Amino acid sequence: MHNHGIGAWAATRRRKSPDRVAIVAGDAQVTYREFADQVDRISSVLRHRGLGRGDAVAYIGENCPEFLEVMFAAAQLGAVFVPVNTRLAPPEIAHVLADSGARVVIVDPALRERAQPGIDGARIGDVIPTGEGDARHPGLDQLIRTASGGHADEEVGPDDPAAIIYTSGTTGKAKGAVLTHGNLTWVALNCIIDYDVVSTDIALMISPLFHVASLGMGALPVFLKGGTLVLEKGFDPGRALALIARHRVTMLSGVPTTYQLMADHPDWAGTDLSSLRKLTCGGSAVPTRILNAYEERGMSFSQGYGMTETSPGATSLAPEMTREKQGSVGLPHFFTDVRIADEQGAMVARGTVGEIEISGPNVFAGYLNLPDATAAAFTADGWFRSGDLGYLDADGYLFIADRLKDMIISGGENIYPAEVENLISDVAGVTGVAVIGVPDERWGEVPWAILTVAPGTEVSLEDVRGHLEGRIARYKIPKNVVVVDELPRTASGKVRKAELRTRFGG
Template sequence: MIPEGIGGWIRRRARSSSEHPAIVFQRREITYGELAERVDRLAAGLQGLGVAAGDRVAYLGSNHPSFVETLFAAGRLGAIMVPLNTRLAPAELGYMLGDSAPRVLVSGAEHETTAVAAAEDRDLIRVVVGVPESAPGAGVLDYDGVLRDADRDALVPASTTLDDPALIIYTSGTTGRPKGAVLSHGAITWNAVNVLADYDLTSTDRALMISPLFHVASLGMGCLPVLLKGATVLLEERFVPGDALRSIESLRATAISGVPTTFQLMTEDPAWATTDISSLRLLTCGGSAVPARVREAYEARGLAFSGGYGMTETSPGVTMLPAWHSVDHAGSSGLAHFFTRYRIRADDGTLAAPGRPGEIEVSGPNVFSGYWRNPEATEQAFTPDGWFRTGDVGIADEDGFLTISDRLKDMIISGGENVYSAEVEQAVMTIEGVTGVAVVGMPHERWGEVPHAVVTLAPGRTLDPEELVARLSLLLARYKVPRTLEIVTELPRTASGKVRKHELRRRAEDRA
């Protein structure tokens, strides 16, 4: 029996594309037929360890085929996969393990020390990927051994439905303790269908995955739609600009997705000018708007970006900006995905007219089910009529193109005027030599708050407050121009690339 949920995807695809490569990892091809066999064996192995429908299976590791296998094997059993952020400290991971209470933790050998610390004193089974069978310690199982010893014929798949939970993905925690967003089989499926409806992805595409799969954008907008379509995932263990460029050339990648920083770093790599990237035809970028100079560097080589907006709770796609609108709607996050809707709610509770800012609310089959074991947060996340409240401020034009203004919590109120930091950040990024910026509110005796800019610069570049004010005064109203400037070597970021603005606010308060 092939289950209705995502656990049946690979077995269904193998029926028609058995010999087609599903994953290429470290130059080794895994066909859909081979992947289906491995998924079934792993599902049987996990079932032998006691994993059943509703149980959680956590994963801690870099990009590896075992991540994909664990996801689909858990889906075969009706279990729920919990991808863990490898960049977190053991204490943070320990909180997530305590909250989700997985029966099994699968971890890569390179993260074994962290896994041991995070799983300390927790009642779970640990399985290690990428080590000889003799290497794991007492009570720790070898992933390859679990696969090899499993009896596929003994597998009893669960009767999952699209309403059943498939993933728990923890939010970045920029506003406090991370919350586990529960994504159903249906939410994941419909998000992938949205991607296939809105992007020109074909079964012959070879999509380079350079972002970590534990990040919902890489998984939901990249890996899963590619596998649903029967195309090929070119899986990079981690992002290194030069390695990514070499993979594009040698593996003839046709598609790549990432965040603005990854695309910028590739243009700054010494190999950028000499690497053959002529095979590329699809560039998708999320997280924030692509800086003009990065966009222009790719346009000079005949490529245009498709952008978009989304978040963990929407699996993650909400809007997409087609490549052919990347210039005339630069800075916009685009139109609603095919089967998804958004609306803008003004401060007074009414629906905002085009051109007026308000909170973005989302409805569609890709919206999450709620927060894991947190009914209060779930209730607060939805409107009375069932739309998800994103907490983001946006503006829609007459044609439905959405522009993200800011997070509600990032709004700066200076002298009674609202300052949206995203607008100020975009202006600062136009200054030559600026490579990154975050704008937060700094306490001010007279105005309540004033904008404070934290900036990173290219090597050899300088910028002083007077120059900043002079340049931005030509672009922004006076009250929006940062009064103070801090130069840093690196902005603090979460694993998904979001700036940890709460840290910068604390530093700004200390400076005030």
Template sequence: MKNQGIGSWLRRRLAKSGDKAAIVFVDRTTTYRELYERSEQLASALAARGVGPGGRVAYFGENHSAFLDTMFAAASMGAIFVPLNSRLAAPEIAYALADSGATVLIHPEAVGAVAAVAVRGSGVTHRIIVEDAPGATASTTPVGVIDPGSDAGPVPAIVVEQFDDVVASGVVDPVDIVITLDDPAIILYTSGTTGMPKGALLSHGNLTWNSINVLVDYDYATTDVALMISPLFHVASLGMGLLPALLKGATVVLEPRFDPARVLQLIEEHRITNISGVPTTFQMLCEHPDWASADISSLKTLTCGGSAVPLRVLDAYEQRGLGFSGGYGMTESSPGVTSLSADRSREKAGSAGLPHFFTDMRIVDADGQDVTAGEVGEILVQGPNVIREYWNRPEANAEAFTDATWLRTGDMGYTDVDGFLFIADRIKDMIISGGENIYPVQVEAVIRELDAVADVAVIGVPDERWGEVPVAIVTVRAGHAVTEDTVQEHLRGRIARYKTPKRVIVVDEMPRTASGKVRKADLRATFGA
């Protein structure tokens, strides 16, 4: 085949496992053959609507089988797929559509109000509406207002169609065009915590090599059944879960959103073997009333990212004979950088593990020189899974890369004598108090030892004397209580006094990204005064 990209995977799968279940979405099972045929029909239909090689096709919404149809359709025809966060407001979606130059937007009905506003003046010519999954509710995301400007002129007419009708209008007549591993496949927009979001341009090679890294470093089999409960528009779910599973020929059970009771039911019903998530996901599962009685005997691989797994959560799963594989990554590395195998999760507690098989990592000081084991510095990453550029952002490229090959992650960390990575913190989250560096991740890990603490985020707030001082924001487990004295007493003797939070603020819930990470920028805006 001329097509060497991810768009060729389904066609290559036909002879090996065409009649095997590829996707289970709600109550519908789709074989690899059916997924291939639907994606080829959609590719044909998109071509008839003006999409060609290099064109951009966006998808906005929660997990849905149409996400896969769209991604593989775009990849098979050399177009670029643009998945968008379903929690964004219309102005944020409008920015991504305009910045990427997408001409087609595909989305479920539930986010239709947001999408209808977001496409105005964006360059989108076709809006294709997907039927909602059963039980879907209309988005509660604020629609927002798009101001095209007084001299913007009339808004072009946008063709609105139904997804199934569009697919049915296409034909299964694949055109095998030349697509190399260096060609662009997906634009994923970063969270944009500082300035406007940047579009990370992931190539077919980035996604392929990341998937190979996963298959080398984790125990995947064609007989596996992977449950996808995190949003596919997030790189961790897409790169560490969905794509490796499909490359291997496994089955993916796709859920629109996370619900712990339903997840426990699905594990038993579909004999789930693999789950990827964040610590909060796994904590909510083991604290659910059905946990003790749920049949989870089929599980074998639990992959957790975002932060270290709290010891009490680790204990709960080990009591059921399960361990966690951890890791560290980012959008720009598709996303895997390091992995920690389950059998070393106790020995190397708090570590993000060793670099993935085909990925290299360095820790450097402010002058770009390698540091010794135990010394904190910035993490640099290199490998075939690492992007080469951002979409239309040459100034960001110049800032992000050293020697044009090593990506500056913006994360601080250190390695132990065995080469295992420990994350210190994001550079922007580091607190400088009286000239001393405080890494919130370290303080948070100790506070999480308290049984009463469900979650914690430590931020820096301005202080006249010290410049900044740490403040802890905590959520409390049901039936427990936390006081400032409790936290400070627990920290006494465990960490230096200057690292101890000067205030402890209890909140009902943390502001989170769609991937489950705490939005510290929001906490600083609320409590930083």
């Protein structure tokens, strides 16, 4: 075997557990043998189109077997998988496709119309729809039937790039985080160890696979162990409850909002949830009322902390410590380490707030084509600088104190204010803008825009939303606009966002 990356996983699973169910999608079931055979055929299609080592293959679609098949097919060839967030606006899609250098885009026909302006903006000529397609634009299924087939076993090592996942831009443009085959393997191993993933697990995937948490900490560890993935294209709380009971789901990953919506659903009390053994939650802390609702049904959460650059898991809080260490995001994952540094980079004592730094084989290789940003993201001794503030307690448990980068997490989606602020600054009459996160019972927090405007000018929420519509994803668009006489600033002119959050966030 020449492929020592994730591209070998499908063939190995075909050999070890050919008849075990790998994927459930709707009423269809796919065994590991069927899955690996399909991966081989798709890799043949890609190879026939001239794709190989280092070439970027983009995918635009919701959770479905093709998402994972294309990813593993690209990995077989040593190509790089670029999953595109389907909620992005056309200019954002264009940036991801152009910046990644995508040679081909595989797109779900249901999303083609929405994605096409972004595809056109990136000038991608090779577009393959999933499904049959038509005579003019043959789809992936049609192309597979004429593919030569055969398993590709290319030279791939742990340090080779496997995927490029785009992070929300802190300076207006999303950055491509390059995750290696080693990164994705080690994060899967971390999850297998710390979440006790076993081959009999059945995981319901209600979070989009284009999110690194769903992919790296949900799909990949289950696949590596030979478990079963139940794929859902969108989240509906009632349907999720029904699927848990129908398939005897054992694992579920989500954000506080998804768990809250399930607990608030009329079917909650009457649904058999006795099969659920592992609940993982990220994005933000689980509110007490949600903890109570699930504990009343005999379930507890594993919570954690991480980011795209750590593939994404950095820490996890075991369910049995949920109450004792409430508010903590846990201990570092098995093959990962965390430390806290002051502004000069020196290590601080336990209980002292500083910047969270992370080390381990799950930490990314760097930002695509951004050597300065990559260099700035690491310390001199190679630890990743998270940009988040936190502290370790006496037992080594991590607590998040604040977000140095002012990131907003809304329903599990990362929002960087600078990106939104740059666009709002172009609204007529706006003289100053600060975007902050305000607590929200459903979404955890939502963005608000605090503005100053020119004398005699009025700027409304409708004005701001109208300007942003189509330019950025809708979840990034502020839910409220507040006009103030003056934005509080430091002596150097920086907006005091903590003061604004205190004033408007309650």
